[in-house]
Amino acid sequence: MVSIPPDTTPGTSKKRKSTTTNDPSPEKDKTRKYAQASRTLKACELCRKQKTRCFRSPENPNSCLRCRFLSKTCSFENEETEGEISGMLPFNLSNQETTKKIDMIHDGINQILNYMKNGARTEDAKLLLDASESMKDRSNSIVNANDQNIPQFDSFKSVSSASPIAILQQLFPHQCNTSITNPMLQNTTLIQKEDVITLGILSEHEVTELISNFRRNYGRWVSFPSSVSTENLIVQIKEKSDLLLTSCCLVSFRYYKYKGPNNRSMECQLLTQRLTQDLNNSLVKYTSFGTCLGQVEFLQALVILSIYSKSLSKLDHSLNLDPWFLSNIGLSTFITKTALIDDFKEIDDETVEIQGETYNKLTILRIYNHLCLAHISNCIFSGRMCILDSNRVEKCATTLSLLNATNFDGRMVSEIGLLFITYKYLQNVSEIDSYQKLDHIFEKVVLDIKSWFVQWEYLFSQPALHFLEFNYNFCSMLVYYVYCFTRLKLLGEVAHHGVLDEDIFTDVFQKIDNEKLLETMYEYCLQVISHTNNIENDSYFAYLSDQIHFTFYFCCVFMIKLQKVMTNKDMLPAKNRKRLINVIQSLIDKFERISTDYPHDIIVTYKNNLETCLKENFI
Structure with a gap:
């Protein structure tokens, strides 16, 4: 029997009206600030x-x-x-x-x-x-006492400043610098650069359209300067990073109405092959000790690939990207450049100098935050270790020390914090060997989530469509499921000798005889999949991250299996089941509308699997 410790149900999220997004006109779409958030934090x-x-x-x-x-x-x-x-x-301008x-x-x-x-x-x-x-x-x-807890940009160097390597670099700068000089720098002027334009894969007009679409629909992830025209932006990217140019084009190509000489699948294959070459070259160039042009652009490319690697990998069989690994590389590179090599030099409160060029500090810190988001999410999804410790995660809040930080940055910091709480819980329960330890860890994570909720609850009522509440419900659902699974595992009722049952959801749900636990997971999961009702604009839904699409998919499978067990236990009224079918079918229909004609499109896979699962499990 799986029981629940008393008084450990997390506070439910505040109810709010569904926020819908109407399909914007082309004129309004073009004038958007490339998905840059503009509201104040509170x-x-x-x-x-x-x-x-x-x-x-x-x-x-x-x-x-x-x-x-x-x-x-x-x-x-x-x-x-x-x-x-x-x-x-939470940070407010007037506190600075x-x-x-x-x-x-x-x-x-x-x-x-x-x-x-x-x-x-x-x-x-x-x-x-x-x-x-x-x-x-x-x-x-x-200065408000809370503001003093917000890390500053130079805090990235604080840990490494007393390290043996840093000390020796200070004592013998000339000797140390020779060991971290990148020889590729010396040859960059002699090598003729190749990119998707010079190779004839895409025309200049096509690249301009693709980058323009990218800025409009995916720009929030990389924060390209809105004051620079698309044509000038392409020139800048070509000079610094072939990988970034190819990545932006390939992500945007998924929903691009291609009218070139090749067929669509052939063009996509050429782009994916070029991406593989650019990625291999960039990994050698930027992940070694040394300084070279295009470091920021390399990190921006890794952000894009980490966030959309699942969907990109289905465009061509030759591409099989791992978002956990890519975000790992991005974070390792960022930490090395800021902490050890000192390539990112702080000019003032809003500006950083990198290789003689100035960048907006918020742009640089958003790159770090988005890599953290992608990495921790994929640690949760795949069960692999996180390369970040609590100290590095707390540095995500550095964005909130900037005057131009927005509501978007507040939501990002809060979401990363919640995901990291969940990740630590998953790691902790994997090591326990007694019910008492499991209950203690469970009670602690519930309190941690409650504290997080109190801290960030005001963001739940913001009018902008976002996924903070969505992730809150997903993480809460996962916390409860892992608690039930681990307790049954300690009892020897599931995962015998480490081998999982083929239908592990049904196996676990059937053996939970505490109805309160089942109902709690049901409510959290229903809140997650019901979030699709807030998204009326199919284009907006299509451009969401792979993380969001996967979470929708996973929770639908979770719910289909859970409702079948609850129905067999006479816990689910007919009207609730009907409502549930409508919500799940609505998501399946939405997946259908945003799917592409690529043979192995990830969205098509999600749709087909959900249809099969729904047909087999609704009784």
Whole structure:
């Protein structure tokens, strides 16, 4: 019998209205900021309704400047601090009150007003001026205690600065530098670069269309500068990274209406073959000690490949990418470049210099965060070890120390934190040998998730369509399932001699005689798959990450198996089963609509397997 410790059910997520996405017109689609999020991390209810920026009042932190100016009651007044949770905390612009940051705000306020002058309201402009002046007038800069816990960019070097190699590099710089010089640098000017354009795989027009589509639909993952035209961006990428150019083109090619001389499958095969060559060349070039042009672009390419490797690998049989391995390489390279070789030099609060070129610091840190997201997700999916420790995961919050951090960055940091909590739990339960230890670990992870939920709950009510709540429900469901599986394994009822039953879900669910556990997993899983109802735009759904598509697929299989057992136990009313069938069928239909004509399209595989599973298990 599998029992549950008392009072360990995680807090359920706050209910909110379904947020739907309507199919945008081509004009609106083109004017999007390439999926760059633009909302502040947290706003009071009034500012959120008015869709305007929200600055906390320096004189009264329990109110914002807008509410004080309009003599309104601010929702911040109802938010008494309930005891701080250490670690990665929500960040608000007004908490950054170091003198340097205040000066930056003040120096840039005229640029902000100039940007807003077309269509901005007078009251908004006055609020911004009031915010600037009130912050300038404060003689003593007070940094919130929570902000002190947010890592800074130079913290990436803190661990390695006392290492033996770092010490010797400081003592004997000339001798050490000779050992970390990349010989490939000396030959780059002599080698004629080859890419998808010079090789005739794609025309310049086709590449321009593909990169334009990439910026529009996938740009959030790499943060290309929105001020640079697509044509100029292609020139810059060609100079620095053939791999990045090929990766962007191949990802975008999946849904591209190709009209070239070759048939679509032949063109796709040529692109995948080129990607393999570019990846092999780049791995030798950038993962060795040394400095060379295109390091940022190499990492951006690994972000793209880590996030979409499952779907890309199904485009051609010659390509078989491993997202866990690729994100592993990306993170190892990033940590080495920032901590040991010191290639990433901090210029100021917002800028980093790399190989003589300046990059937005937020762009660099987002690369790190997205690699962390891809890596930890695939550690959970595959059961493999994570190369990150808690210290490196906490550094994801460095983005929140930047003035141009947005709601997008807050969601990313919170999602990574939740996934890492889940990953550590999965690792811990794999080593236990008693029920008492299992119950202790289970109770701890439930408390950790509760603490995480309290910390980030405000993001659940944000109007933008996102997947934070989606992942919260998935991780909670997985925590409960692994608890049940491990307890049954300790009893010797499943996984005899390490061998799993072919239908392990049914085997586990049938042997759980605690209905509360089954109901809890059912509710969490239903919340996950019901999230598809929030996504009306099929194009938006098609461009989601492989992680999201796989989670939908896995949870549907989980739910189909679970409902059959619950039905046999008379736990599931007929109306609930009917609702469940509709939700699952809705997802199958959505997979059908976004599938492509590639023979082994991963989406087609998901759809076919779900149809078979649904037919065999609904009684």
